[in-house]
Amino acid sequence: MKIALLGYGRMGKTIERYSIDRNHEIVFILDKDYEKGNIDLADIAINFSIPEAAVSNIKIAMKKKIPVVCGTTGWLDSYEEITNFCKTQNTAFLYASNFSIGVNIFFKINRLLAKLMGQNKKNYKADVKEVHHLHKLDSPSGTAITLAKDIINNFDHKKWTLDKDDEDNLFIETIRKGEVPGTHIIRYYSEIDEISIKHKAFKRDGFALGAIIAAEWLVGKKGVYNMDDVVKINQL
Numbered sequence: 602m603k604i605a606l607l608g609y610g611r612m613g614k615t616i617e618r619y620s621i622d623r624n625h626e627i628v629f630i631l632d633k634d635y636e637k638g639n640i641d642l643a644d645i646a647i648n649f650s651i652p653e654a655a656v657s658n659i660k661i662a663m664k665k666k667i668p669v670v671c672g673t674t675g676w677l678d679s680y681e682e683i684t685n686f687c688k689t690q691n692t693a694f695l696y697a698s699n700f701s702i703g704v705n706i707f708f709k710i711n712r713l714l715a716k717l718m719g720q721n722k723k724n725y726k727a728d729v730k731e732v733h734h735l736h737k738l739d740s741p742s743g744t745a746i747t748l749a750k751d752i753i754n755n756f757d758h759k760k761w762t763l764d765k766d767d768e769d770n771l772f773i774e775t776i777r778k779g780e781v782p783g784t785h786i787i788r789y790y791s792e793i794d795e796i797s798i799k800h801k802a803f804k805r806d807g808f809a810l811g812a813i814i815a816a817e818w819l820v821g822k823k824g825v826y827n828m829d830d831v832v833k834i835n836q837l
Contacts, residue, residue, distance in 0.1 A: 602820060605629035605643035605667065607658040608650030612672070615809040616647055623813060631658065643667050645816045651738060652676040659683055659694070668693035670816045672700055672808065674743025684825045695819050697828040698743030700811030705828045707800040711787055712751045714798060718789050719755030725789045727752050729761070730774040732784040741773045744785055749773055752787070
């Protein structure tokens with residue numbers, strides 16, 4: 602598989618390393634003030650750019666009928682624009698807020714727990730906590746937002762909030778410290794007890810490997826997909 606890397610930060614470099622380990626070839630790299638190779642040779646593009654560059658990068662590939670796997674968060678106001686553009690270009694697009702296989706299993710557990718707790722929403726309150734490294738640009742993380750949306754769908758909250766005193770909406774606590782790859786905690790609590798689930802990443806490699814697995818799966822397809830399609834979680 603010949604890969605175009607759109608974004609060449611820490612994640613892009615990790616994806617490059619794992620791609621080579623899996624006998625793939627990086628034929629094009631695009632980053633701020635840096636371009637190398639020939640995108641026309643690519644079978645697939647993987648975008649982990651800064652949010653401001655995501656839409657432009659994705660369209661560059663799609664205009665050339667190159668399928669795109671995107672893990673950049675913080676640009677989703679343009680998601681519908683991109684999925685429509687994908688269809689007009691007759692190519693493929695796969696977005697995930699987190700490509701880790703473990704996190705996507707965690708998403709499934711969160712959805713199931715949210716449905717159960719939603720049946721007892723008069724007795725319990727919920728919140729989300731996420732911890733990431735100091736270099737992370739978006740806050741809250743895309744993973745936290747995905748988790749929050751599945752909780753909101755089963756509770757009376759209309760949206761998530763970063764304001765702890767906003768009792769009408771779902772509170773997301775965001776912490777940035779050190780080099781933490783990513784920790785997410787869901788908590789349901791009452792005066793009587795507490796139920797919580799947690800996913801803790803030990804290193805970023807799981808995100809990179811998951812993105813490559815998604816790219817391998819997407820090559821040759823048309824349409825819009827997500828990680829549920831790749832790991833078949835919805836079939837469980």
